[in-house]
Amino acid sequence: MEQSLDNPAVGVTAARQSVPFAVAAQPGGGLLRAKLAERLFRSATARLPLTVRYPDGRVEGAGRDGSPVMVLHDPRGFFHRLGTARLIGFGESYQAREWDSTQLAELLAVFAAELPRLVPAPLQSLRRAFDLRRPGGAANSLRGARRNIEHHYDLSDELFELFLDETMTYSAALFHQNPLGRPDGGFATLADAQCRKIDRLLDLCGVGLGTRLLEIGSGWGSLALRAAARGAQVTTITLSSNQHDAVRRRADAAGLGDLVDVRLMDYRAVQERYDAVVSVEMIEAVGREHWPTYFRALRRLTAPGGRIGLQAITMPHERMVAAAGSQTWITKYIFPGGIIPSQTAIDSESQAAGLHMLHDFSFGRHYAHTLRLWRDRFSEQREAVAALGFDETFRRTWELYLAYSEAGFAAGYLDVHQMVFATD
Known part of the structure; x- marks a missing residue:
């Protein structure tokens, strides 16, 4: 039986029961959100001390030698999850092997330090309307x-x-x-x-x-x-x-x-x-x-x-x-x-x-x-x-x-x- 990472009732204990801890297929729809997420992400990373590598050879970001590198294996999947589920999608995309980094903590520290400024203030005010609520x-x-x-x-x-x-x-x-x-x-x-x-x-x-x-x-x-x-x-x-x-x-x-x-x-x-x-x-x-x-x-x-x-x-x-x-x-x-x-x-x-x-x-x-x-x-x-x-x-x-x-x-x-x- 395959379990879904998109089901909040399913947790890491599934793996202990020898059940495949699998990532669900990409959710349908959300094209506009994915495009917005890509635009915001690329705008933010352009000024952050990190490097983003794309499958087509593109390299973006303000990183220098020694800066953490984020390797996007599946940009479409990453931006889809990011647009659909925001930071939850960011994490799920890593679980799904859509991106990697050999300097994972250093990369995440860059994002954490800039978290309040990653999203423009007008959009931050909409957070409550789109955030997923915790299950009862x-x-x-x-x-x-x-x-x-x-x-x-x-x-x-x-x-x-x-x-x-x-x-x-x-x-x-x-x-x-x-x-x-x-x-x-x-x-x-x-x-x-x-x-x-x-x-x-x-x-x-x-x-x-x-x-x-x-x-x-x-x-x-x-x-x-x-x-x-x-x-x-x-x-x-x-x-x-x-x-x-x-x-x-x-x-x-x-x-x-x-x-x-x-x-x-x-x-x-x-x-x-x-x-x-x-x-x-x-x-x-x-x-x-x-x-x-x-x-x-x-x-x-x-x-x-x-x-x-x-x-x-x-x-x-x-x-x-x-x-x-x-x-x-x-x-x-x-x-x-x-x-x-x-x-x-x-x-x-x-x-x-x-x-x-x-x-x-x-x-x-x-x-x-x-x-x-x-x-x-x-x-x-x-x-x-x-x-x-x-x-x-x-x-x-x-x-x-x-x-x-x-x-x-x-x-x-x-x-x-x-x-x-x-x-x-």
């Missing part, structure tokens, strides 16, 4: 939240093991700074950088011997295990059955099973109070309509005098507002139900819940470096990815996802923060 089934209700988490995190533990370091930490690492202020170190130091990030947040929240700690969003247990190793009594919750079982196994193997209570449950169902509550890159999966509930829960679950530690990806507020409710390539194929908050939104929602911020530290460049290491590792493991049952289109989907994310942080379009809040 992607909402993060109690049932929907678990389904959305399973869509991504329950793909295959073996898949994530192929590109994460031995700590199995799937969030921004914190590297040492080199003299130029840029993250330093390669994959061999990634585990150390992940532990540095975790320890920093635990230190800020005062987690130590006897601390009753709640972690919202377990991942594969790296934070819970490091907190337990300090003597904290850890409760960690997740909606991923794969991760629940993995954390349980890892805690027992480390001899920390009596200090780590792993629960398969939603944060809204937790009733106890804790000395500290931490949540690393989980707010992005909460959903904008549930942010008030999320921040009220953080306050409710924190004992008097306790601390709340968040690590959150952020985006500019105006871009967040513009994208709210719209279907994007990321929400269609990678994180259904997700939305990245702005720092403004976090400030507003936390204050409304009665929290006040004690500390804020941003390290977006470090996330770009983390993602580069993951993407390099993922690309090196293409044969192992295929051996797990994931096809070529799935591989291109994830390479684009990792490069897309890396580009956002490299261009400054995205950032990541560690924040600490108090309830008093």
Whole structure:
């Protein structure tokens, strides 16, 4: 049975079931939109520091030696998808092998840096009228939240093991700074950088011997295990059955099973109070309509005098507002139900819940470096990815996802923060 990339109900899990993750035929119609998309694209790329190569030998763009190169294999297909589905079509065209680049993240970083100016202002005002809306089934209700988490995190533990370091930490690492202020170190130091990030947040929240700690969003247990190793009594919750079982196994193997209570449950169902509550890159999966509930829960679950530690990806507020409710390539194929908050939104929602911020530290460049290491590792493991049952289109989907994310942080379009809040 062949699945379609144009069906929002079909996600990357299709490949895990050995079902062809195939791109649908070009949608009918849309000739005028394709022509407009081509005109806008060529006008934009003519002034961008990149090079576009066409099958007929044409070369366009303002790139020089060393600039990223975009190779269009099928211009007609590319402009058709771009005109019909805009940025979703841009991504789907890559999945469909209609264009390529050997410098994918660098190419996407150029587009990300210029995103607000790529489309003329008069046309930007029409965005809402033409944007695809998110399907109702992607909402993060109690049932929907678990389904959305399973869509991504329950793909295959073996898949994530192929590109994460031995700590199995799937969030921004914190590297040492080199003299130029840029993250330093390669994959061999990634585990150390992940532990540095975790320890920093635990230190800020005062987690130590006897601390009753709640972690919202377990991942594969790296934070819970490091907190337990300090003597904290850890409760960690997740909606991923794969991760629940993995954390349980890892805690027992480390001899920390009596200090780590792993629960398969939603944060809204937790009733106890804790000395500290931490949540690393989980707010992005909460959903904008549930942010008030999320921040009220953080306050409710924190004992008097306790601390709340968040690590959150952020985006500019105006871009967040513009994208709210719209279907994007990321929400269609990678994180259904997700939305990245702005720092403004976090400030507003936390204050409304009665929290006040004690500390804020941003390290977006470090996330770009983390993602580069993951993407390099993922690309090196293409044969192992295929051996797990994931096809070529799935591989291109994830390479684009990792490069897309890396580009956002490299261009400054995205950032990541560690924040600490108090309830008093």
